[in-house]
Amino acid sequence: MKLLLLIPIWVFSFPLFIAFTEARPEPLISSISGPVLSPESKPISPISATLKAVAPGLQENRVEEHQGLDKKMLIPLVVASTVLCAIILSLFCFWIYRKSNSRNFDPKSKQSSGLTLGKFNSLRMTGKKGSVSVIEYHLLESATNNFKESNILGEGGFGCVYKARFDDNFLAAVKRLDSGRQDAEREFENEVDLLSKIRHSNIVSLLGYCINGDTRFLVYELMQNGSVETQLHGPSHGSALTWHLRMKIALDAARGLEYLHENCNPPMIHRDIKSSNILLDSNFNAKLSDFGLAVIAGAQNKNNIKLSGTLGYVAPEYLLDGKLTDKSDVYAFGVVLLELLIGRKPVEKMAPAQCQSIVTWAMPQLTDRSKLPNIVDPVIRNTMDLKHLYQVAAIAVLCVQPEPSYRPLITDVLHSLTPLVPVRLGGALRVAEPAPSAGPNPSSH
Structure with a gap:
């Protein structure tokens, strides 16, 4: 693209060169005779012979005059060529300079600049953080109406998430990270680094980021139905x-986790799987989000990684011994599966100083088929095949086993859930489309 800048120079200089060449005067003798011959050659035209007889020396004078004019024309041509070469050389050096600067650009500058947000493709960053769009702060201000409170989609320990509307009604979610929170900078860099390398249908897409002073912003695809x-x-x-949507959500989340555990190179541990980090788009497709705490599998140990996570989702071996593996994610997934099944929060306050875990409360009833239907979320109770309910309960029980070695791999969980989800929702279950009705049919099971 840069070399296209040279085209106007050549377009401009070519007519100039033609003008110089056409300005050369034709020798008078050529209008009367053929091409000028060498001094040793004799004229072959009778008219030339006559001219030579009448005015000896006239031809030699004109040839000398023609040679003088050639020398005069040669000087401007040399000057023009020199100027042209200088311009081309300058443009080439400028192109090399710009290319070198773009490679050495530091994304941690006081305020990142770059993308004029069309479709997040105008500028791409390349470097240790992969390929990520850098978005100007004033565009985020405009898209969120100066971060107006009415645009808040959610709020957590990290800060707020805002709905943003860019040009052409392009919608996105902007997460503003709390600069005063401990480890905020490390989590920001970790998320940008990891999500810039990940592309999967069940992992939320990072569209770009912005650095404005001490504040950090992450821009994601908008998930219209919020979180689980x-x-x-x-x-x-x-x-x-x-019921079927809940099973689809569980299946989607399992697919996202399987990608992290089995298909990433090197494998990754999310370390913060929970219902607030599983987002739903307009069609209730589930995607994993918030990779600030994620780590590379095998690179962590008790000494170099801080205990992190959310109460109720943290696996017991990680909480007590600091032992972190992919089975820690499986435990957290099991807690989310219980939430989908029972409709209760992972930890509920029973008294001012007493809390109860959903795992502790549900475990005795999950293994008792007579009690299990009674603890299912009333919204979906009596709307599923009981055999499917028992299967899901069995999967959840295995996932939340205290001993990591007893827990299944996420791939095994995925294979167990797939037959329970209708084909139209991405599973393998073939079900007859229900007839239109005013409400759920309790006798369908």
Whole structure:
């Protein structure tokens, strides 16, 4: 693309060169006779012979005059060529300079600049953080209406997430990280580094980031239906999530985890799987998010990694001994599966100084087929095949086993869930489409 800048120079200089060449005067003798011959050659035209007889020396004078004009024309041509070469050389050096600067660009500058946000493709960063779009701060201000409170989609320990509307009504989610929070910078860099390398349908896409002073911003694809936590424990209390949708969400989350554990090179441990970090798009496709705590499998030990996670989801061996493996993610996934099944939060306050874990409360009833239907979320109770309910309960029980070696691999969980999800939702279950009705049919099971 840079070399295209040279085209106007050649277009400009070519007519100039033609003008110089056409300005050369034709010798008078050529209008009367053929081409000028060498001094030793004799004229072959009678008219030339006549001219030579009438005016000896006239031809030699004109040839000398023609040679003088050639020398005069040669000087401007040399000057023009020199100027042209200098311009080309300058443009080439400028191109090399710009290319070198783009490679050495530091994304931690006081305020990142770059992308004029069309479709997040105008500028791509390359370096240790992979390929990530850098978004100018003023574009985020404009898209969020100066981070207006009415645009807040969610809030957590990290800060707030805002709905952003860019040009052409392009919607995205902007997470503003709390600069005063401990480890915020490390988690920001970790998320940008990891998500810039990951592309999977069940992992949320990082569209770009922005650094403005001490504040960090992450821009993601917009997930219109929020998080699993919001759907289950928010104002709707799970009313939008049917049994089949809940199984689809579990299947999608398992696929995302399998990608991290089995397909990433090197494998990754998410370390913060929970219902608030599983997001839902407009079609209730589930995607894993928030990779600030994620680590490379095998690179962690008690000495170099800080104990992190969310109460209720942290595996006991990690909490007590600091032992972190992919089975720690499987435990957290099992807790989310219990949330989808029972509709309760992972930890509930029973008294001012007493809390109860969903695992501790549900475990005795999950293995008792007579009691199991009674603890299922009332929104979906009596809407599923009981055999499927028993299977899901068995999967959850295995995932939350205290001993990591007793827990299945996430690939095994995935294979167990796939037959329970209808084909139209991405599973392998073939079900007849139900006839239109005013509500669920309790006798369908």
